[in-house]
Amino acid sequence: MSLTADVIVIGGGVIGSSITYYLSKRGKRVIQLERDYFNSGASGSCDTMISPNTKEPNEHLQLALYSVELYKTLSSELGRDIEYEQKGSLLLIENQEELNIMEGIVKKQNSLGLNSRLISAEETLRLQPGLNRDAIVGASYSEVDADVNPFCLNLAFADRAAALGAQTFTHEGVQEILLHNGAVAGVKTNRNTYYAPIVINAAGAWAPIVGKMVGLNIPIKPRRGQTVITEAVPPFVHKLVNNARYIVGKHHPELLKDDHSAKARMGIAISLVQSRKGNVEFGNSREFVGYDTSNTYECLRELIKNATRIIPGLKDLNIIRTMGGVRPHSPDSKPLIGFVQGVPGFFLAAGHEGDGICLSPVTGKLVSDLIVDGKTDVPAAAGFDPNRFNLF
Amino acid sequence: MVPNEDEIYVCRCEEVTVGDIKRAIAAGARSVRDIKVRTNAGMGVCQGMTCRKNIERMLREAKIDLDVCCTHQRFTVRLLNVNDLTAITNEEGE
Numbered sequence: 243m244s245l246t247a248d249v250i251v252i253g254g255g256v257i258g259s260s261i262t263y264y265l266s267k268r269g270k271r272v273i274q275l276e277r278d279y280f281n282s283g284a285s286g287s288c289d290t291m292i293s294p295n296t297k298e299p300n301e302h303l304q305l306a307l308y309s310v311e312l313y314k315t316l317s318s319e320l321g322r323d324i325e326y327e328q329k330g331s332l333l334l335i336e337n338q339e340e341l342n343i344m345e346g347i348v349k350k351q352n353s354l355g356l357n358s359r360l361i362s363a364e365e366t367l368r369l370q371p372g373l374n375r376d377a378i379v380g381a382s383y384s385e386v387d388a389d390v391n392p393f394c395l396n397l398a399f400a401d402r403a404a405a406l407g408a409q410t411f412t413h414e415g416v417q418e419i420l421l422h423n424g425a426v427a428g429v430k431t432n433r434n435t436y437y438a439p440i441v442i443n444a445a446g447a448w449a450p451i452v453g454k455m456v457g458l459n460i461p462i463k464p465r466r467g468q469t470v471i472t473e474a475v476p477p478f479v480h481k482l483v484n485n486a487r488y489i490v491g492k493h494h495p496e497l498l499k500d501d502h503s504a505k506a507r508m509g510i511a512i513s514l515v516q517s518r519k520g521n522v523e524f525g526n527s528r529e530f531v532g533y534d535t536s537n538t539y540e541c542l543r544e545l546i547k548n549a550t551r552i553i554p555g556l557k558d559l560n561i562i563r564t565m566g567g568v569r570p571h572s573p574d575s576k577p578l579i580g581f582v583q584g585v586p587g588f589f590l591a592a593g594h595e596g597d598g599i600c601l602s603p604v605t606g607k608l609v610s611d612l613i614v615d616g617k618t619d620v621p622a623a624a625g626f627d628p629n630r631f632n633l634f
Numbered sequence: 635m636v637p638n639e640d641e642i643y644v645c646r647c648e649e650v651t652v653g654d655i656k657r658a659i660a661a662g663a664r665s666v667r668d669i670k671v672r673t674n675a676g677m678g679v680c681q682g683m684t685c686r687k688n689i690e691r692m693l694r695e696a697k698i699d700l701d702v703c704c705t706h707q708r709f710t711v712r713l714l715n716v717n718d719l720t721a722i723t724n725e726e727g728e
Contacts, residue, residue, distance in 0.1 A: 279663065279664065279665060279667065279668035279671065280668075280671055280672075281671045282667070282668075286667075286671060393671050393672075393674075396671075397671070397672065412662050412664070412668075413662075413664055472716070473679045473713065474678075474679070537708060537709050542709070542719075546716060546719060546720055547720070550716065550717075550720055556716050557715075557716045557717035557720060558715075558716070558717065559715075559716050560713045560714065560715050560716070561710050561713070561714045561715075561716060561719065562678075562679055562681055562710070562713060563681050563708050563709070563710060564708050564709045564710065565708065566708075
């Protein structure tokens with residue numbers, strides 16, 4: 243079988259499905275290919291947070307704020323409840339040094355339009371009871387932060403796109419990208435051949451493997467995260483809760499370079515959130531271990547130690563499972579979104595690291611703007627141009 | 635006698651029925667995890683202990699080749715109290 247379309251999207255995660263939806267909405271004929279099943283990569287092993295508060299105060303934050311606006315009407319637009327809920331997020335500050343850094347970050351966030359603020363330990367406890375008063379000196383708080391069900395989000399995009407005429411094929415891995423006179427002409431999978439003048443690589447952590455098929459050296463690396471999930475309990479976690487240290491370490495790794503603890507080495511954070519059904523998810527790590535998604539005892543130990551120190555009530559809960567996955571890490575923590583110079587028709591939309599859920603809608607919007615109109619009203623879009631890296 | 639097979643619960647924790655699983659397979663699901671994403675079967679307190687084998691059987695009956703004979707399951711395998719685990723990990727750490 244062979245099929246022809248305007249655009250082929252490689253990837254069945256929240257980035258690929260969002261792109262498929264927004265392009266279909268603009269009238270493009272789209273074929274979406276996923277080598278395994280929907281949410282089989284990072285989109286199925288992540289937390290649920292839409293958190294501008296954790297973004298670096300630059301173009302990244304502007305992109306996140308645009309996405310937040312799109313999220314507010316997404317359930318009604320897609321005709322399906324994606325469990326979007328604005329909860330607000332806390333970044334817990336544990337000492338004076340972190341407080342000093344967070345003062346600067348909050349100021350920059352405010353100047354870019356995020357209404358975050360520093361609050362006292364007492365106010366932090368009012369917003370999220372149960373925190374260990376002795377463990378924190380305060381927090382930064384952002385009201386617009388929200389959460390969403392990533393399974394529902396991805397399937398809502400894919401199903402809506404299909405209703406608009408997109409063809410989505412799961413369990414079909416791309417094996418070859420067809421070129422004609424150096425330009426993209428289609429792809430060959432384990433089953434079929436598909437033709438289109440534009441191919442979008444939205445394969446997340448696996449984007450470098452797809453890039454190799456056209457001779458590209460995409461500087462994305464898989465970065466593992468591990469997490470813990472408890473049984474459903476009555477409402478207990480009211481906010482999205484993160485460690486400020488995690489953000490400080492994410493944006494200023496040099497500040498943590500003298501910290502050689504297991505916690506710092508594995509990038510341990512609390513990343514605490516409760517789903518609508520009541521399951522509490524906590525713990526997060528950042529480890530470079532290739533594509534290994536297994537859970538390790540050493541990491542889980544640090545996750546639990548960190549989390550129960552900050553919110554001791556977690557000790558009373560029962561764990562039902564642990565989870566591990568790999569995020570697509572980009573060298574400057576910003577995703578790579580745009581046509582690749584040198585391979586006409588080859589478009590890259592990957593490298594969102596831990597921000598894929600947050601940036602899913604805006605990425606789809608941005609990609610469809612660039613492909614349909616050749617320009618976009620998404621602010622600071624040029625900052626994500628993949629050609630900022632040497633891709634050859 | 636069951637009046638309607640489709641109404642039987644396969645996953646009791648998440649209240650997923652035979653009909654839900656059939657619809658997921660019809661929508662293209664080809665593995666237990668694929669079905670989990672679409673229906674939440676296996677995501678509850680027993681983590682698929684009851685439903686996993688039955689879902690695998692339904693997949694086989696639908697003539698879908700499973701890659702593996704049994705679906706990989708993650709730690710903790712059984713419900714485990716955070717405090718108990720903290721106690722064990724503290725001993726290990728010292």
